[in-house]
Amino acid sequence: MKTHTITINPRFCETDALGHLSNISYFIYLEEARTRLFDELSCGGRTGDWHFILASAKCDFVNQGFFGRRLRVETNVSRIGHKSFQCIHRIIEEETGKLIAIGEAAVVYFNFHTQASEPLPDGLRALLAQYLVSAAEEADSSLRCQKP
Amino acid sequence: MKTHTITINPRFCETDALGHLSNISYFIYLEEARTRLFDELSCGGRTGDWHFILASAKCDFVNQGFFGRRLRVETNVSRIGHKSFQCIHRIIEEETGKLIAIGEAAVVYFNFHTQASEPLPDGLRALLAQYLVSAAEEADSSLRCQKP
Amino acid sequence: MKTHTITINPRFCETDALGHLSNISYFIYLEEARTRLFDELSCGGRTGDWHFILASAKCDFVNQGFFGRRLRVETNVSRIGHKSFQCIHRIIEEETGKLIAIGEAAVVYFNFHTQASEPLPDGLRALLAQYLVSAAEEADSSLRCQKP
Amino acid sequence: MKTHTITINPRFCETDALGHLSNISYFIYLEEARTRLFDELSCGGRTGDWHFILASAKCDFVNQGFFGRRLRVETNVSRIGHKSFQCIHRIIEEETGKLIAIGEAAVVYFNFHTQASEPLPDGLRALLAQYLVSAAEEADSSLRCQKP
Numbered sequence: 001m002k003t004h005t006i007t008i009n010p011r012f013c014e015t016d017a018l019g020h021l022s023n024i025s026y027f028i029y030l031e032e033a034r035t036r037l038f039d040e041l042s043c044g045g046r047t048g049d050w051h052f053i054l055a056s057a058k059c060d061f062v063n064q065g066f067f068g069r070r071l072r073v074e075t076n077v078s079r080i081g082h083k084s085f086q087c088i089h090r091i092i093e094e095e096t097g098k099l100i101a102i103g104e105a106a107v108v109y110f111n112f113h114t115q116a117s118e119p120l121p122d123g124l125r126a127l128l129a130q131y132l133v134s135a136a137e138e139a140d141s142s143l144r145c146q147k148p
Numbered sequence: 149m150k151t152h153t154i155t156i157n158p159r160f161c162e163t164d165a166l167g168h169l170s171n172i173s174y175f176i177y178l179e180e181a182r183t184r185l186f187d188e189l190s191c192g193g194r195t196g197d198w199h200f201i202l203a204s205a206k207c208d209f210v211n212q213g214f215f216g217r218r219l220r221v222e223t224n225v226s227r228i229g230h231k232s233f234q235c236i237h238r239i240i241e242e243e244t245g246k247l248i249a250i251g252e253a254a255v256v257y258f259n260f261h262t263q264a265s266e267p268l269p270d271g272l273r274a275l276l277a278q279y280l281v282s283a284a285e286e287a288d289s290s291l292r293c294q295k296p
Numbered sequence: 297m298k299t300h301t302i303t304i305n306p307r308f309c310e311t312d313a314l315g316h317l318s319n320i321s322y323f324i325y326l327e328e329a330r331t332r333l334f335d336e337l338s339c340g341g342r343t344g345d346w347h348f349i350l351a352s353a354k355c356d357f358v359n360q361g362f363f364g365r366r367l368r369v370e371t372n373v374s375r376i377g378h379k380s381f382q383c384i385h386r387i388i389e390e391e392t393g394k395l396i397a398i399g400e401a402a403v404v405y406f407n408f409h410t411q412a413s414e415p416l417p418d419g420l421r422a423l424l425a426q427y428l429v430s431a432a433e434e435a436d437s438s439l440r441c442q443k444p
Numbered sequence: 445m446k447t448h449t450i451t452i453n454p455r456f457c458e459t460d461a462l463g464h465l466s467n468i469s470y471f472i473y474l475e476e477a478r479t480r481l482f483d484e485l486s487c488g489g490r491t492g493d494w495h496f497i498l499a500s501a502k503c504d505f506v507n508q509g510f511f512g513r514r515l516r517v518e519t520n521v522s523r524i525g526h527k528s529f530q531c532i533h534r535i536i537e538e539e540t541g542k543l544i545a546i547g548e549a550a551v552v553y554f555n556f557h558t559q560a561s562e563p564l565p566d567g568l569r570a571l572l573a574q575y576l577v578s579a580a581e582e583a584d585s586s587l588r589c590q591k592p
Contacts, residue, residue: 012479013320013472015313017363018260023202024309027175028457035456039512054171058206067313068483112166160331161324161468165459165511172457176309183308187364215461216335314556319498323471350467354502408462 001076002130004037007094008071021065027057030089030103033073037087041127053110053117055084060102063093070094076133083117084108085128150278152185152223155242158215169213175205178237178251181221185235189275201258201265203232208250211241218242225279231265232256233276297372298426300333303390304367317361323353326385326399329369333383337423349406349413351380356398359389366390372429379413380404381424446574448481448519451538454511465509471501474533474547477517481531485571497554497561499528504546507537514538520577527561528552529572 014025031054038052065071072092079086089103108117109124120128162173179202186200213219220240227234237251256265257272268276310321327350334348361367368388375382385399404413405420416424458469475498482496509515516536523530533547552561553568564572 009476009480011472011476013312013318013475016309017311017313017315018198018201019313022309023205024172024175024179027172027205028455031172031457032453032455036453050166053166054209056206056208057171057175058204060204061202157328157332159324159328161327161460161466163461164457165461165463167461170457176307179309180305180307184305314494314497319501320468320471320475323468323501327468346462349462350505352502352504353467353471354500356500357498 001133004033004040004075004131006033006036006073006075008032008073008091010065010067010069010071012067015067019066021067023059023061026059026061026065026091026101026103029071029073029091030057030059030105033075033089034087034105034107037075037131041124050112051109053108054105055108056104056106058104061100062102063098063100065091065093065100071100075131077128077131078104078133080120080125080128080132083119085120088133149224149281152181152188152279154181154184154221154223156180156219156221156239158213158217158219160215163215167214169215171207171209174207174209174213174239174249174251177219177221177239178205178207178253181223181237181251182235182253182255185223185279189272198260199257201256202253203256204252204254206252210247210249213239213241213248219248223279224281225276226252226281228268228273228276228280231267233268236281297429300329300336300371300427302329302332302369302371304328304369304387306361306363306365306367308363311363315362317363319355319357322355322357322361322387322397322399325367325369325387326353326355326401329371329385329399330383330401330403333371333427337420346408347405349404350401351404352400352402354400358395358397361387361389361396367396371427373424373427374400374429376416376421376424376428379415381416384429445520445577448477448484448575450477450480450517450519452476452515452517452535454509454513454515456511459511463510465511467503467505470503470505470509470535470545470547473515473517473535474501474503474549477519477533478531478549478551481519481575485568494556495553497552498549499552500548500550502548505544506546507542507544509535509537509544515544519575521572521575522548522577524564524569524572524576527563529564532577 008029010021010025014021016022072094074090074092076088077085078088085107087105087107090099091101092098093100109120111118156177158169162169164170220242222238222240224236225233226236233255235253235255238247239249239251240246241248257268259266304325306317306321310317312318368390370386370388372384373381374384381403383401383403386395387397389396405416407414452473454465454469458465460466516538518534518536520532521529522532529551531549531551534543535545537544553564555562
């Protein structure tokens with residue numbers, strides 16, 4: 001199983017008055033992780049041939065993140081459906097390895113011209129399958145997310 | 149049951165190159181709805197005595213939202229726990245009544261000095277209870293969210 | 297002379313870890329003021345017939361702004377050229393009347409189909425003229441901006 | 445003369461419905477360039493000992509920037525005063541070398557405890573001087589910014 005990884009240098013404007021990263025910022029990081037993954041899959045990093053629409057996004061905030069502490073966003077695919085797939089993300093503080101947040105996203109393969117969803121092409125399906133986490137691994141990963 | 153309602157005038161910078169509102173923007177609107185609700189509950193709109201930390205946020209994107217079309221964010225409480233509570237939000241296009249998105253948030257009562265969660269005070273618990281949606285209403289509301 | 301005015305409820309996510317509003321947020325408020333002005337001029341609040349492109353934006357941060365303190369953004373036109381015009385903005389803390397920031401923007405009348413600037417139509421020119429601040433008023437206004 | 449350089453991968457949420465990067469996004473990139481410069485000067489990348497407050501920010505938008513096209517932000521110091529200094533930034537499309545935007549910022553050395561500005565320490569002044577662009581170079585650089 002491949003894991004797609006990016007690093008994020010949190011920006012000062014991504015903090016809030018509580019002194020930590022705003023909850024909004026995590027959704028920015030998760031979108032960034034997905035667009036970079038889609039780009040790597042050669043399936044449209046440019047707007048012109050963009051085929052994805054977000055159906056749902058979720059983030060569990062496990063520990064606070066801070067400006068000045070680099071993050072690693074690890075992304076896998078947790079489910080591949082007929083016209084959609086599901087991503088899972090782990091946001092980890094790079095220096096300490098501490099789990100900061102867990103994200104999930106449901107992505108629909110979408111034709112912006114017809115404004116309708118379409119079946120995932122086989123080529124994309126095969127590429128996504130490389131990132132597919134097994135149910136067992138996913139359960140284990142969610143166990144790792146429990147704070148002691 | 150009370151429903152907390154705010155209206156949102158989507159900003160141009162909250163759109164993205166797909167011509168609709170960015171998925172990130174919805175999380176901004178949901179946070180705005182919650183902070184305005186917390187303010188109304190007189191339980192701390194100012195940073196100094198802020199008692200809430202977001203444990204989880206979710207948004208289902210049901211229909212696309214657009215610049216120039218006002219939104220209404222309706223917020224209720226779906227669960228009141230010992231140290232936390234759950235909010236549910238409906239984002240509705242004001243002119244048409246079309247459901248745009250459904251949000252959920254888990255909010256923990258948090259002491260920033262001790263950096264630990266604390267039991268919800270009784271006064272706050274009573275105020276939150278006024279916004280509490282029954283399980284039956286919630287099921288009905290989620291049914292309404294299904295696209296035909 | 298007319299002055300275009302909007303009020304802004306700063307959002308929690310628009311603060312930063314210094315406890316005040318992020319400098320980025322002011323540019324969001326200034327854009328919001330301009331799009332609302334353009335909408336009022338009936339010259340295109342929707343993307344389809346959008347005719348404006350920003351050539352330059354500036355903000356002087358006079359006093360810190362904070363979450364929980366409403367702002368008023370007053371906008372005037374400071375210069376009307378052949379294919380462009382200049383806006384000036386004052387951001388004021390509503391409760392105290394304290395000047396928080398002064399903004400400026402150069403806006404070009406732009407045809408997105410041809411990707412070229414065009415002369416301001418006479419109708420728009422006349423509408424903008426209603427908001428035109430005289431040089432004397434502008435000088436006075438900038439004097440008011442000096443901190444003692 | 446040293447030039448501080450960072451690269452920016454524009455994020456999808458930093459675009460707007462006009463299909464290009466939102467004008468707001470440039471101010472995010474400029475702040476990022478400054479905080480990374482300040483970090484390199486070892487003068488406080490962390491909130492705890494943050495000594496800078498932005499007095500003014502400006503951006504001239506020379507050409508449109510787009511998602512999928514990496515940017516380089518080059519930063520120099522254009523003036524060193526008693527309690528403040530001025531930065532200039534050039535935002536350049538990496539692949540083509542095309543100038544996208546020119547930024548300016550006035551930064552005040554600020555004591556957040558006393559909430560007052562303070563003279564620049566000699567050590568910081570010396571470090572900033574390494575990035576100081578001469579008046580001649582600055583004039584030349586602004587000439588380069590003219591579109592043919």
